[in-house]
Amino acid sequence: MPDAPFDCAAARADVLARIARAARAAGREPADVTLVAVSKQQPWEPVAQVLAAGQTIFGENRVQEVQGRWTDHRDGVELRLIGPLQTNKAKDAVAFFDVIETLDRERLAKALADEIQAQGKALRLYVQVNTGEEPQKAGALPDAADAFIALCRATYGLEIEGLMCIPPADEPPGPHFALLAKIAARNGLSRLSMGMSGDFETAVRFGATSVRVGSALFGARAPGIRL
Numbered sequence: 217m218p219d220a221p222f223d224c225a226a227a228r229a230d231v232l233a234r235i236a237r238a239a240r241a242a243g244r245e246p247a248d249v250t251l252v253a254v255s256k257q258q259p260w261e262p263v264a265q266v267l268a269a270g271q272t273i274f275g276e277n278r279v280q281e282v283q284g285r286w287t288d289h290r291d292g293v294e295l296r297l298i299g300p301l302q303t304n305k306a307k308d309a310v311a312f313f314d315v316i317e318t319l320d321r322e323r324l325a326k327a328l329a330d331e332i333q334a335q336g337k338a339l340r341l342y343v344q345v346n347t348g349e350e351p352q353k354a355g356a357l358p359d360a361a362d363a364f365i366a367l368c369r370a371t372y373g374l375e376i377e378g379l380m381c382i383p384p385a386d387e388p389p390g391p392h393f394a395l396l397a398k399i400a401a402r403n404g405l406s407r408l409s410m411g412m413s414g415d416f417e418t419a420v421r422f423g424a425t426s427v428r429v430g431s432a433l434f435g436a437r438a439p440g441i442r443l
């Protein structure tokens with residue numbers, strides 16, 4: 217017998233309830249935690265179900281592929297880029313996204329600053345920090361984060377909204393969330409994008425203001441599906 221179809225609207229209600237419970241348990245307001253639905257590599261149908269359920273904020277990880285599928289659904293939707301950004305795609309990314317969460321190096325800061333000016337666009341930016349110092353992972357190293365944030369602000373005139381991290385898959389995430397919160401606090405930043413399907417409740421406990429949830433909302437991503 218085939219599996220019953222995954223009910224994305226019910227999954228969203230469940231994730232929202234879990235966020236609210238984790239927030240209250242930490243003495244926080246549920247409304248202070250934003251759910252970002254990570255729709256990368258999902259076919260359109262489940263994304264449409266989550267949209268219909270009232271979700272307005274979505275995360276995607278590739279610039280080019282998302283333009284086609286979101287262009288006709290852009291009204292009232294906030295799109296966040298949560299994947300690595302090459303400088304040669306900065307123009308498209310600035311034009312299409314509302315938030316870029318993966319600012320992590322000077323060349324990209326310069327490219328984004330140039331495009332923000334050229335397009336006259338208000339873009340919200342998060343600096344990604346490689347809290348686990350993993351060589352294969354993007355993000356400013358924790359020791360270099362303060363200087364990088366200062367560079368973005370002073371040299372490139374960029375307003376930074378917050379910090380983002382993706383903890384190593386094989387370590388408890390708590391210490392990484394705590395480190396991100398500490399770096400944010402000493403740089404006067406109050407927004408933290410942290411927590412995914414497996415650890416968003418822990419992230420809320422450590423102060424996440426947005427959680428990026430994919431598979432818990434949409435079911436597992438089919439490995440072969442590339443939009």
Ligand SMILES: *Cc1c(COP(=O)(O)O)cnc(C)c1O
Nearest residue numbers: 254298412413428429430431432
């Ligand atoms: C894919 C992805 C997510 C969502 O992961 P799930 O485990 O499916 O919730 C969150 N953040 C980033 C940066 C991702 O690439």
